[in-house]
Amino acid sequence: MTLLLIASLFLPLFPLSAVFNAALTRTQNPAVRYVLLLVWPQLGVALLQLAAHDVPPYFVPWALMTSGLYALRLLTVRDMGRWAGFLATSGLALAWALAASGADIADLHLFAFWFSLPSAVMALLAHALDRRFGAAYAGLHGGLIGPLPRLSGVLAVTALAAVATPPFPGFFGLLRVLHALDWTGAVAGLAIWLVWGWAATKLLQGFIFGVDRPAPGADIGRASTLAFTGVFGLFVAAGLYLTGGGL
Amino acid sequence: MDKLMILLPATPLLAALLVALRPGLARRSVARLSVGFSVLTLLLAAASLALYLAEGRPQWMGFGAGWGSLYLDPLTSVMSLMVAGISLVVHVYSVRYMAEEPGYARFYVLLDLMAMAILLMVAAGDLVTLLVAWHLIGVLLYFLLGHDSARPAAQRYAFWTFLTYRLGDLPLVLAAVLLYESYGTVALPTLFERIAAAPDAHTIAGLPLLGVVALLVALAAFARSAQFPLHTWLPYTMEGPTPVSALMHAGIVNAGGFIINRFAPVFVHAGGVLHLVFAVGLVTALLGSILMLTQNDIKKSLGYSTMGQMGFMFVEIGVGAFSLAIYHLIAHGLFKGTLFLGAGSVIGNARKHDGVPHDDVYTFVVERKPLASRLPWVVAAVITVAVPFIVLGASRWLMGGNSVGEQGAIILLFFGWVTGAQLLFATYRLRVDSPWRVMAMIILSLVIVVAGYTLIEHGFDLFLYPDRMLSERIYAAASIPLATFEVLVTILTAAIVVGWLATYYAAANGRERRGDTPPLRLALYSLISREFYVADVYAWFTQAVLGLSRRLNVWSRWV
Numbered sequence: 001m002t003l004l005l006i007a008s009l010f011l012p013l014f015p016l017s018a019v020f021n022a023a024l025t026r027t028q029n030p031a032v033r034y035v036l037l038l039v040w041p042q043l044g045v046a047l048l049q050l051a052a053h054d055v056p057p058y059f060v061p062w063a064l065m066t067s068g069l070y071a072l073r074l075l076t077v078r079d080m081g082r083w084a085g086f087l088a089t090s091g092l093a094l095a096w097a098l099a100a101s102g103a104d105i106a107d108l109h110l111f112a113f114w115f116s117l118p119s120a121v122m123a124l125l126a127h128a129l130d131r132r133f134g135a136a137y138a139g140l141h142g143g144l145i146g147p148l149p150r151l152s153g154v155l156a157v158t159a160l161a162a163v164a165t166p167p168f169p170g171f172f173g174l175l176r177v178l179h180a181l182d183w184t185g186a187v188a189g190l191a192i193w194l195v196w197g198w199a200a201t202k203l204l205q206g207f208i209f210g211v212d213r214p215a216p217g218a219d220i221g222r223a224s225t226l227a228f229t230g231v232f233g234l235f236v237a238a239g240l241y242l243t244g245g246g247l
Numbered sequence: 248m249d250k251l252m253i254l255l256p257a258t259p260l261l262a263a264l265l266v267a268l269r270p271g272l273a274r275r276s277v278a279r280l281s282v283g284f285s286v287l288t289l290l291l292a293a294a295s296l297a298l299y300l301a302e303g304r305p306q307w308m309g310f311g312a313g314w315g316s317l318y319l320d321p322l323t324s325v326m327s328l329m330v331a332g333i334s335l336v337v338h339v340y341s342v343r344y345m346a347e348e349p350g351y352a353r354f355y356v357l358l359d360l361m362a363m364a365i366l367l368m369v370a371a372g373d374l375v376t377l378l379v380a381w382h383l384i385g386v387l388l389y390f391l392l393g394h395d396s397a398r399p400a401a402q403r404y405a406f407w408t409f410l411t412y413r414l415g416d417l418p419l420v421l422a423a424v425l426l427y428e429s430y431g432t433v434a435l436p437t438l439f440e441r442i443a444a445a446p447d448a449h450t451i452a453g454l455p456l457l458g459v460v461a462l463l464v465a466l467a468a469f470a471r472s473a474q475f476p477l478h479t480w481l482p483y484t485m486e487g488p489t490p491v492s493a494l495m496h497a498g499i500v501n502a503g504g505f506i507i508n509r510f511a512p513v514f515v516h517a518g519g520v521l522h523l524v525f526a527v528g529l530v531t532a533l534l535g536s537i538l539m540l541t542q543n544d545i546k547k548s549l550g551y552s553t554m555g556q557m558g559f560m561f562v563e564i565g566v567g568a569f570s571l572a573i574y575h576l577i578a579h580g581l582f583k584g585t586l587f588l589g590a591g592s593v594i595g596n597a598r599k600h601d602g603v604p605h606d607d608v609y610t611f612v613v614e615r616k617p618l619a620s621r622l623p624w625v626v627a628a629v630i631t632v633a634v635p636f637i638v639l640g641a642s643r644w645l646m647g648g649n650s651v652g653e654q655g656a657i658i659l660l661f662f663g664w665v666t667g668a669q670l671l672f673a674t675y676r677l678r679v680d681s682p683w684r685v686m687a688m689i690i691l692s693l694v695i696v697v698a699g700y701t702l703i704e705h706g707f708d709l710f711l712y713p714d715r716m717l718s719e720r721i722y723a724a725a726s727i728p729l730a731t732f733e734v735l736v737t738i739l740t741a742a743i744v745v746g747w748l749a750t751y752y753a754a755a756n757g758r759e760r761r762g763d764t765p766p767l768r769l770a771l772y773s774l775i776s777r778e779f780y781v782a783d784v785y786a787w788f789t790q791a792v793l794g795l796s797r798r799l800n801v802w803s804r805w806v
Contacts, residue, residue: 018805073803075796145396146349156390165386166379175375178424183451186424190417197413201389201406209396240315 003051004059010044011096011112012089013059014066024085030127037084037120041092041112048099048108055100060181063096064188071192074199080126080136083203084119087162090192091115091170094177097189101180110242111176114169117235118162121228125155129207132217138206146212148219154228159203161232163196168232169239176243249308251295252317255327256366258288259334263359266352274351278342281355285335288362292331296324307372307436314433316372321711322508322573326369329577333498333584334362340588341490348488354394358494361387365498369505374423374433377509381419381467384499385412392487392495404483407785411480415470418463419506425463429456439512446516461517464510465524472503472557475531479782482538482550489587492546496553497584501576504560508569508711511721518724525565525725532558534779541775545590553583562662566655567725570708570718622682624755627675630686632747635667636660638694642701654726661739667693668747676754 005016012020020040027033048055070090077083095111103111128151129136145152164170174193178186220228262284266277305320338358345354364387368380386409393405427433429449430441442457449456468474473481484495507514507524514521535555542548556579563572621627639660674689675682712718726732764772777783 069799069803072792072796073799075793076800143396149353160386166382171379171382172375175378175420175424178420179428183421183425186421190420194410194413194417198410201409205402205406209393209402210399211397 001053003047004053004055007044007047007051008059008096010040010047011092011099012044012066013062013093013096014069017066017070017089017093020089021082021085024123025082030124033081033123033127034120037088037116037123038113041088041095041116042109044092045095045105045108045112049105054102055096057100059096060100060185063093064185064192066093067091067192068188068195071195071199075195075202077199078138078140078206080129080138080203080207081123083138083199084122084126084162087122087196087199088116088119090196091119091162091164094174094189094192097177097180097185103176103180107176110169111173114173114239115164117231118158118168118170121158121231122162125151125158128220132215138203140206141213141215142206142208142210143212144215145208147215150219150222150225152208154220154225155207156204157228157232159200161235163200164193165197165200167236167240169235169243172239172243249306251291251298252306252308252319252370255288255291255295255331255370256317256363258284258291259359259362259366263356263363266359267356270352272352274346277352277355281359282335282338282342284359285331285338285362288366289328289331289335292324292327292366295319296328299324305436307434309372309434314373314375316376316434317370318372318435319370321713322505323370325573325577325711326505327366329580330362330365330369330498333494333580334358334365336584336588337490337494337497340493341488344490345488348395350394350396354391354488357387357391357394358490361391361494361499365502368502372435374427374435374438377435378416378420378423381502381506382416384502385409385416388412388491388495388499391491392484394488394491398486401486404480404486408480408484411470411477415467415477417467419467422460422463422467425451425456425460435509442512442516455516457513457516458520461510461513461520462523464506464513465520465527468503468506468524468561469527470503471506472500472561473531473554474503474527474557474561475534476781478531478535478554479778479785481554482542482547485544485546485550489591493584493587496549496587497580500553500557501560501580503557504564504572504576507564508573511569511712511717514569515717515720515724518726521565521567521725522727523565524561528558528561528563528565530558531555532562534558537775538778545593546587549583549586549590553579556583559662563659565725566658567722568655568659569721570711571659571704573711574704574707620680620682621678621755622675622686624675624751627671627686628748628751630690631668631671631675631751632744634671634690635664635693638690638697639663639667642697645701654732655722657732657736661743663697665743667697668743672747672750672754675751 009016009019023036023040024033027036067090070086070093074083074086074090077086092112092115094115095108098111099108126136132148133141144155161168161170164174166172174189178189181189262281265280266272272280299319299321305318307316307318309316338355341354341358345351348354361384364380364383368377368384371377371380389405389409389412392408393402395401423433426438430438432438432441446457447455451459470477481496481500485492487495532555535551535553535558539548539551539555542551556575560572560575560579563569563575622630670693671686671689674686677685679685708718712721774780
């Protein structure tokens with residue numbers, strides 16, 4: 001049981017999720033943030049494996065509550081770094097529903113990866129915006145699609161991947177979770193997914209859309225664009241291959 | 248045929264990739280490339296329909312994994328041709344319409360991706376592929392409607408559309424999960440076979456599973472096809488570029504009718520849900536038509552007209568006339584697309600000519616034309632009440648009593664009756680030189696239209712539902728007890744006859760109303776002008792959720 005509680009620090013459950021989000025907020029280096037977002041949840045899954053213990057049923061409503069809470073909070077968060085952290089918390093909490101249904105450890109590792117990679121990429125993009133505008137803050141400098149079309153495109157794709165839009169693997173992961181839940185849990189899971197989509201459009205409207213103004217910095221290069229596109233291309237391909245459609 | 252099935256969605260995807268991967272491409276080249284691939288897509292769609300007609304049996308094609316399959320059946324082949332046709336028209340129209348807009352290449356990439364997503368949706372052979380395509384359409388539409396990134400209104404309404412679509416996505420996902428859990432497959436043909444073999448084998452929360460699934464699919468269809476109260480986004484999609492409005496109103500909004508047809512084997516076991524679909528469709532048709540009549544903006548008026556038409560399409564589904572709904576959505580798609588693309592010309596013409604007819608005295612004295620007249624109102628009223636009824640009834644009788652289910656046919660007859668009577672009433676109100684001749688010509692036109700419509704619809708039904716048993720069972724599921732039905736028919740007939748007589752009497756003998764407007768009428772007017780406050784309720788709810796989110800962030804700022 002102690003191991004399960006420690007695992008809930010890494011596959012964050014409220015209020016232990018404070019540790020994960022505080023660690024993200026205090027970390028300024030984008031590379032460290034990136035690694036933290038990718039590695040932290042994998043440690044949680046490893047702890048679950050170590051625990052070798054059935055996840056008690058009350059973890060499922062706890063996970064749904066955590067996920068719902070952070071999804072709701074996401075709606076009015078304007079700092080992209082925090083946004084990425086909250087979304088990762090909301091998504092990763094759902095891993096407990098899979099774990100409670102007796103899912104394979106490999107599946108749990110993959111699930112954690114599907115939900116942490118887009119958030120990790122978003123942390124890198126937040127740094128890119130921070131360098132240009134002094135802060136990655138939605139609404140601070142809207143209309144980026146005109147002066148910074150490549151960065152805007154990558155940002156849009158990342159946001160879509162982060163909120164489990166098909167064909168990104170998060171969607172198939174979500175289908176697995178819905179399959180694992182009873183119908184009331186599934187309805188709650190779908191409501192959370194709806195709020196993620198809402199939050200993503202709010203984020204995009206704060207950064208990408210709006211009156212076209214000159215940007216203080218240059219757009220990202222072609223090589224960076226191709227690298228980001230390649231990462232998401234591989235991400236989609238891996239998701240399609242490894243999840244087999246989720247159901 | 249396998250290759251054709253893959254090529255259909257792959258061709259527009261290839262066009263999108265080619266444009267996206269060559270950012271320096273000149274606008275002209277972008278348009279040529281994209282339009283060229285659209286022509287190719289249309290040819291492929293036509294070829295797949297021809298091949299289906301030649302082979303005459305549905306074909307399912309998987310790629311080894313549990314999903315990612317395609318299914319070619321009559322519904323797929325017809326819908327693919329329609330989608331590819333409308334997509335081509337919109338592509339060609341956009342070449343010049345979008346020429347001055349920023350993001351020309353991005354627009355074509357999105358348009359091609361949208362064509363791919365819709366074609367994938369209509370050809371999806373399993374639940375997961377269907378879900379992926381269904382969701383992609385909503386996401387792509389969000390970016391297409393918000394193409395003009397600097398206009399706050401475009402962003403606002405793109406967001407409304409996205410959120411409504413996502414709301415409608417949820418029940419479809421749930422339906423897919425329930426079906427998979429219960430029947431153990433995502434492949435549509437296998438799933439439908441297993442449903443037919445054991446329709447009552449599963450329940451959920453004590454309710455029959457197929458009833459719940461049908462309800463969920465219907466809810467998804469309501470959101471996608473702007474059924475009341477999920478309609479608020481549709482009239483405002485005019486804030487997007489005109490070609491997108493045309494694509495939206497001619498194609499995308501029809502997805503609700505498609506998805507219910509796709510799940511027809513489920514609806515066979517859910518008569519109650521079909522009754523709900525009928526009621527929702529009826530309310531939507533009435534409200535959409537009322538709101539259409541009160542608009543003073545042509546595009547918004549067309550938007551509400553689409554809402555009314557979608558309502559009518561759901562009424563057809565509700566009475567079991569599934570194939571008629573598909574015929575309706577194709578016909579509506581073609582004429583509504585034309586109207587949207589021609590709306591700009593209408594506005595231009597209206598600026599030059601007001602279109603107000605001259606009064607009788609002016610026509611007689613200045614233009615030296617004979618005085619216009621009308622038919623006697625009693626004669627016109629009798630013609631109006633009797634002729635459409637006789638024409639529609641006769642056409643049904645000629646097609647044979649079993650061409651459609653009895654109750655469904657009678658309900659549709661009522662709609663035809665009211666529509667035909669409206670046409671004759673409009674003719675009566677015209678003041679013309681020779682009213683008898685005009686009325687005779689209109690009646691002749693009505694006969695030709697009704698006979699043609701009935702023939703095509705009958706042929707279409709045989710094509711879409713070659714399994715006649717399935718078609719008959721859908722009608723049977725949509726039926727209500729005979730005694731109730733007969734009472735309703737009697738009341739409705741009396742209401743229509745008395746209503747038309749009163750309308751004619753008022754038109755012939757009525758005087759202009761004087762004095763203050765009654766309070767009830769004013770209240771009704773404000774209700775309609777505020778579009779029944781539905782959007783206001785949504786706005787209030789949205790603000791409440793955002794307020795809660797802000798408070799949560801303040802309270803839990805340390806966690």
